Amino acid sequence: MIRLRLGALGAALLTCGALALSSPVQAAPTGPDCAYTSTSYRATLSLGQTGAGVRQAQCLSNVWGGVPKLTVDGVFGTRTLKKIEWIQGCHGLKVDGVIGPETWQVLYHPALDCYLPYPV
Numbered sequence: 001m002i003r004l005r006l007g008a009l010g011a012a013l014l015t016c017g018a019l020a021l022s023s024p025v026q027a028a029p030t031g032p033d034c035a036y037t038s039t040s041y042r043a044t045l046s047l048g049q050t051g052a053g054v055r056q057a058q059c060l061s062n063v064w065g066g067v068p069k070l071t072v073d074g075v076f077g078t079r080t081l082k083k084i085e086w087i088q089g090c091h092g093l094k095v096d097g098v099i100g101p102e103t104w105q106v107l108y109h110p111a112l113d114c115y116l117p118y119p120v
Helices: 002-022 052-064 078-090 101-108
Strands: none
Touching: 052 078, 052 101, 078 101
């Protein structure tokens, strides 16, 4: 009886493992409405730039947290700069306001908590 149960459990685990291996890799979460660019888009962005990449970063930063939320307008202005610097500080990154590879990574995969005060 025990062998049958163990055999069934083993078969179930193998089936689950096979399903996991055959499943496509899921893209990083983009939040409810953050679909301005592909999740693989990771261009370096900085103050003064505009476009869909900036919209994506603004949207992801709003999903990440902080109040007030940014207006998702595609313009990398001073409010976006302050928010990005805050997120960088929360994650122990260089606080330069530039959205590079490390900042994109935390926008898509943020830490659970931040104890730095949100910029006013």
